[in-house]
Structures are given as C-alpha cells and as structure tokens.
Amino acid sequence: MNPLALLGRIVLDFLAETGRIALFARDGLIQGLAPRYYVSQFLLQFWRIGYTSLPVVALTSFFTGGALALQIYQGSSAVTASTLVPNIVVLGICRELGPVLAGLMVSGRVGAAVAAELGTMRVTEQIDALVTLSTNPFKYLVGPRILASIISLPLLVAIGDTIGVFGGYVVGTRSLNLNAFAYINNTVDFLQTSDVISGLIKAAVFGFIIALMGCYHGFHSKGGAQGVGRATTNAVVSSAILILAANFLLTTLLFGN
Amino acid sequence: MAHITLRNVRKHFGRKHVLNGIDLEVGKGRSLVVIGGSGTGKSVMLKCILGILQPDSGEILVGGENVVGLKGTARDEYLARFGMLFQGSALFDSLTVWENVAFGLIQGRGLARSTAKDTAIEKLAQVGLTSDVGNLYPAELSGGMQKRVALARAIAADPEIIFFDEPTTGLDPIMADVINNLIVDCVKRLGATTISITHDMASARKIADDIAMIYKGEIIWRGEANKVNSSGNAHVDQFIHGRAEGPIQMDVLKL
Numbered sequence: 001m002n003p004l005a006l007l008g009r010i011v012l013d014f015l016a017e018t019g020r021i022a023l024f025a026r027d028g029l030i031q032g033l034a035p036r037y038y039v040s041q042f043l044l045q046f047w048r049i050g051y052t053s054l055p056v057v058a059l060t061s062f063f064t065g066g067a068l069a070l071q072i073y074q075g076s077s078a079v080t081a082s083t084l085v086p087n088i089v090v091l092g093i094c095r096e097l098g099p100v101l102a103g104l105m106v107s108g109r110v111g112a113a114v115a116a117e118l119g120t121m122r123v124t125e126q127i128d129a130l131v132t133l134s135t136n137p138f139k140y141l142v143g144p145r146i147l148a149s150i151i152s153l154p155l156l157v158a159i160g161d162t163i164g165v166f167g168g169y170v171v172g173t174r175s176l177n178l179n180a181f182a183y184i185n186n187t188v189d190f191l192q193t194s195d196v197i198s199g200l201i202k203a204a205v206f207g208f209i210i211a212l213m214g215c216y217h218g219f220h221s222k223g224g225a226q227g228v229g230r231a232t233t234n235a236v237v238s239s240a241i242l243i244l245a246a247n248f249l250l251t252t253l254l255f256g257n
Numbered sequence: 258m259a260h261i262t263l264r265n266v267r268k269h270f271g272r273k274h275v276l277n278g279i280d281l282e283v284g285k286g287r288s289l290v291v292i293g294g295s296g297t298g299k300s301v302m303l304k305c306i307l308g309i310l311q312p313d314s315g316e317i318l319v320g321g322e323n324v325v326g327l328k329g330t331a332r333d334e335y336l337a338r339f340g341m342l343f344q345g346s347a348l349f350d351s352l353t354v355w356e357n358v359a360f361g362l363i364q365g366r367g368l369a370r371s372t373a374k375d376t377a378i379e380k381l382a383q384v385g386l387t388s389d390v391g392n393l394y395p396a397e398l399s400g401g402m403q404k405r406v407a408l409a410r411a412i413a414a415d416p417e418i419i420f421f422d423e424p425t426t427g428l429d430p431i432m433a434d435v436i437n438n439l440i441v442d443c444v445k446r447l448g449a450t451t452i453s454i455t456h457d458m459a460s461a462r463k464i465a466d467d468i469a470m471i472y473k474g475e476i477i478w479r480g481e482a483n484k485v486n487s488s489g490n491a492h493v494d495q496f497i498h499g500r501a502e503g504p505i506q507m508d509v510l511k512l
Contacts, residue, residue: 038364125347128309132341133410134333134365 024216031136032143041144049110049145049211050152054159056109057102061160064097065089065167073176082178086186089168094195095255098161099153100247103206106153107239111214114145115235118218119228127219142219146211153207154200161199198254205250206243213239258321260285260450261306261418266315268301275301277474278315283467288444288451290465290482292458292496294505298474299454300344303420306452307339308332319418337365340416340449344423346407348395354406355381355391361414380409383446384439401432405439412443419444421453425460437463458497461485470496472505 068089076084118141121127130137165187172178214235221231259282268276275298283289293299304310306317308327317325319335327335340361348357356363358380359373368376378388384405395403404424411419424440425433437460444451444464455461461468462482469479470493478490485497495503 121349124345125343126349128304128307129341129343129347129349131309132307132336132339133361133414134337135360136333140364 027138028142028146031138038140045144045148049148053106056105057156057160058163060101060105061164062167065164066171069168069171083186085172086183087190090165090187090191093164094161094199099157099199099202102157102160103243107210111210111235111239112232114214115218115232119221119231122221142215149207149211150204153203157203202250209242210239262318264316266312268312275474286448288466290461291454291469292461293471297471338417340411340419342407342411342421346403350395354393358409358413380413384409401428419449419451423455425457440464
C-alpha cells in the first residue's frame with residue numbers, strides 16, 4: 001500500500017475514534033448523569049471502584065513516598081536534608097505522584113474490569129436485552145460507573161496522599177535518621193491547601209477518564225472472547241495514556257504561572 | 258390494519274448491504290416466522306424495529322405510527338410494548354433468575370420488588386420452572402432452562418409484541434419442542450403479535466401462522482405456514498428441504 005494512503009488511513013481512523021469517544025462521553029454525561037438514578041447500581045460501583053481499590057492505592061503510595069525520601073536524601077546535603085526531604089515528598093506526592101499513580105493503578109484494576117464486564121454483556125446481547133426491558137444502558141451501566149469513579153478517585157487519592165507522606169516519614173525518620181518532630185513540622189508548614197486541592201481535581205478527571213474508557217471499549221467490543229480481551233487491553237492502555245497526557249495538561253493549567 | 262409494517266427498509270454496514278428494501282406486514286395477534294440462512298439480515302431487521310439499530314431509509318410502522326428515530330420517553334414507552342427472547346438467552350449473570358424475570362418490571366416500570374417477585378414466580382411457573390429455581394443464578398442452569406427463563410423474562414411485562422431470535426438454536430430436539438410448545442402457549446395466552454427468526458424448520462412449522470423467507474436482505478416469499486411446502490419458489494424449496502444444491506449458493510470453497 002502507498003505509504004501516504006496508509007498515513008491518511010491512520011489519521012482518519014484516529015480522528016473517527018476520537019469523535020466516537022467524544023459522542024460516547026456526551027451520552028454518558030447527559031443521559032448517564034440525568035435522572036432516573038439507579039442508586040443501588042451506584043453504590044455497588046462505588047464499593048467496587050473505590051473501596052476495593054484502597055489496598056492497591058495505599059501500598060503504591062506508601063512505597064512511593066518511601067522511595068522518594070531515599071532519593072531526595074541522596075541529592076541533598078546533610079544540612080538541607082531535614083527540610084528538603086519532607087518538603088519534596090509532600091509536594092511530589094500531593095501534586096503529581098499521588099493522583100497519577102492512583103489513576104494508573106485504578107485504571108489497571110477497574111478500567112480493565114469495567115471493559116471486560118460490559119464487553120461480555122455486549123457480546124452476549126445483555127446490553128440489547130436491557131434496552132428491550134425499558135432500561136437505558138447509559139443510565140443503568142455507564143452513569144453509575146462514571147459517577148462512582150469521579151467520586152472515588154479523589155477520596156482514594158486523599159487517603160493515598162496521607163499514606164504516601166507517611167511512607168516518606170517512616171523512611172526519613174527510621175532509616176535516614178531525620179528528626180521526627182522537625183519532619184512533621186516541615187511538612188505541615190510547607191504544604192498549602194492548593195497543593196492538595198489541585199491533586200484532587202486531577203484525581204476526579206482521571207476517574208472520569210478511567211470509567212469512560214472502560215465503558216466505551218466495553219460497549220464497542222465485538223467478536224466474542226478475543227474481542228472482549230482486546231477491549232480490556234484498549235481500555236487500560238488508552239486510559240493510562242490519557243491520564244498521563246491529562247496530567248501534563250492539568251499541571252500546566254494549575255501550576256503554569 | 259397490520260400491527261407491524263415495514264416499508265422499503267434498508268440498512269448497510271460499510272460496503273455490506275444487509276437489508277435491501279424489506280417490505281413486511283404482520284397482522285395483530287399473528288405469529289410470523291422469518292426463515293433464512295445465516296447472515297441474510299434477520300437479526301438486523303429485528304434490531305431495526307426495536308430501534309437498537311437505525312435503518313438508513315424506509316418506514317417502520319407499529320400500530321400505524323412511524324417509530325424510526327424515537328427518542329427519550331417516547332422511545333421508552335415504545336420499547337415497553339415489546340418483549341424479546343435473545344438467541345443466547347442474554348440473561349444478566351450478576352442477577353438471580355427471578356431478578357432477571359422481574360427486571361423489566363422493577364427497573365423499567367418501577368414496581369415494588371415484592372410485587373415483581375410474585376409476578377416473576379408466576380411467569381416461571383408458566384414456563385414450567387418451580388419457585389426454587391428463582392433463587393439460582395443463570396450460570397447454574399442448563400441451556401434449556403436458561404431459554405425458559407429468558408422466555409419468562411420476555412413475557413413478564415405482558416408485552417403486545419414479542420420477538421424470538423432463534424429460540425431453539427443450540428437445544429436438543431426434545432427441548433426445542435418443549436420451547437416451541439411454551440412459545441405457542443405463552444403467545445396464545447397473551448394474544449401477542451410475534452415475529453420469530455429461525456432456520457429450524459420444525460420450529461417454524463410449529464409456531465408460525467405465516468412464514469416469510471428472507472434472502473440477500475429481501476423478502477422473497479411469504480404466505481401462510483401450511484402453504485410453505487407448495488410455495489413454488491425454488492429458494493424456499495431448497496431451504497425447507499435443506500439441500501446444498503439449488504439457487505442459493507453458499508460461499509464454500511470448492512475443492
């Protein structure tokens with residue numbers, strides 16, 4: 001095939017997919033977040049997406065905070081370490097690493113599960129069955145997942161931030177012999193509310209991306225088991241890439257000046 | 258007046274033209290069976306009537322009203338008149354059997370769970386299942402039992418129109434006949450108008466008042482069920498007798 005034609009096809013496919021995702025996002029938000037509400041579905045998804053992701057996010061945050069403390073200590077002198085370690089750990093965790101790592105971990109757990117579940121429902125005609133039973137799949141399936149994910153992620157990140165800072169504290173005071181009292185003081189003095197809030201805004205956006213990609217790829221899976229597998233992979237890969245891209249964009253917007 | 262009317266309905270996916278101008282009428286309370294080989298557009302036709310797929314052109318009238326492109330509450334009310342039995346049963350595997358049967362009543366119509374459960378048990382009894390089956394999950398049932406549950410779900414809300422998508426595919430001949438009998442009973446009891454699609458001729462003869470044959474996205478023959486043997490149409494003859502030789506050529510690689 002002509003390489004220019006191939007390039008054109010790739011660009012067109014990409015644009016078409018982007019358009020389909022945008023339309024799906026519109027339907028998910030407009031139909032999914034308007035009444036009628038399936039409260040039990042929302043609670044179920046909230047439990048699945050939020051609560052069951054807690055151990056993964058907590059462990060990731062703890063070890064990241066600890067590793068961060070070790071590296072910063074390497075890069076600072078004996079004099080500056082007592083302020084640099086707590087300052088950079090708390091800033092790095094709250095602004096960047098907390099939301100991004102939680103987003104990536106949850107996209108691997110939840111995005112994949114959502115895509116596989118909805119994908120199986122699609123190929124076994126369960127989504128069509130919903131329609132014939134007077135139930136809008138956007139309200140019953142997509143809406144609760146998007147809402148639960150948007151609410152869960154900031155809560156997860158708030159908990160993850162705390163545990164991440166604690167990880168830095170444990171490494172800093174136990175293995176680097178920093179003063180515990182000074183460590184906490186330096187952390188509290190340096191941290192501003194906006195640092196935490198910006199991280200939570202990021203988390204909400206990531207939550208939306210994860211649920212949207214999981215639902216979109218699940219809804220559009222076809223061709224049996226292989227199709228569902230492909231949908232799952234696509235959901236995880238696309239949400240991971242979108243999370244990293246959105247993180248860059250949000251960092252530019254929130255901390256640009 | 259016909260209950261369901263399709264006029265020149267067309268639908269294509271990419272370059273593949275699946276429906277090439279379907280014209281079809283089903284009278285109120287009649288049972289139409291659409292026969293035809295795999296990939297001739299049978300399922301697509303049903304999905305167009307339900308609005309799961311949008312036809313490219315043509316009219317679909319139900320009760321005299323055009324129903325193409327309905328949205329919002331009008332669409333919800335329209336779909337509430339239908340029941341559908343899916344080929345693979347399409348039971349919700351995260352819900353128990355009775356919750357599956359009661360789904361349309363609880364989620365679609367807002368009935369209380371206890372009332373809906375009573376109706377579900379009653380409908381399960383109509384398809385020959387006891388109430389203790391109601392608490393099992395679909396995965397714990399055999400294919401034939403799943404089909405029965407799916408039938409109970411399709412008739413749960415007493416719909417005026419029911420679609421059966423290959424109701425006997427994948428069942429042994431005896432269980433297939435049981436399902437056929439249940440379909441005939443349930444439909445008679447409700448007085449519903451039905452369209453069934455199948456390539457199982459035994460099933461078609463049993464449940465049909467009228468038979469139509471679809472070939473390459475067009476209705477090439479229709480008539481009363483007892484006339485299907487003397488249709489005078491070579492395509493129909495080939496299909497009902499299941500012959501490899503005839504005007505319908507399968508795309509099989511010749512060695």
